[in-house]
Amino acid sequence: MYNDEVMERYQNPRFYGKPGKYNISLEESSTTCGDHIHFYIEIEDGKVKDIGFEGNGCIISMVSSDLFCESARGKTVEEVVGTDPDKYVSEFPVPISPGRLNCALLPLKSFKKVQEKLKK
Numbered sequence: 001m002y003n004d005e006v007m008e009r010y011q012n013p014r015f016y017g018k019p020g021k022y023n024i025s026l027e028e029s030s031t032t033c034g035d036h037i038h039f040y041i042e043i044e045d046g047k048v049k050d051i052g053f054e055g056n057g058c059i060i061s062m063v064s065s066d067l068f069c070e071s072a073r074g075k076t077v078e079e080v081v082g083t084d085p086d087k088y089v090s091e092f093p094v095p096i097s098p099g100r101l102n103c104a105l106l107p108l109k110s111f112k113k114v115q116e117k118l119k120k
Helices: 004-010 059-072 079-083 087-091 098-111 114-119
Strands: 023-029 037-045 049-054
Touching: 004 059, 023 098, 023 114, 037 059, 037 098, 037 114, 049 059, 049 079, 059 098, 079 114, 087 098
Parallel strands: none
Antiparallel strands: 023 037, 037 049
16 A cells, blocks of 8 residues: 555654754644644744654654655745645655545644744
């Protein structure tokens, strides 16, 4: 069901853990399956300088969180918030069934709260 890339990311996520420095933290949970992700983000000059995550959940949510962190680094907050969910899911290394969309989109849903936190 899962290819080598997905299994490798799940077993050895590249962005699991808190970065050395962060100025925003976000939490998001999925009520449908119990996934819980906590993101730690360093924003500098409107860009994602560093990002990491902790949490637990299914393979899809954990791999999606790791891929999300990789894709967000170096982008502006607006670029990340403006990510097209359909494109994001279509680029996932395995097909995502409709029942697993919440799992795959959990990081994107969480990151949308960054703008609110930056206003405070």
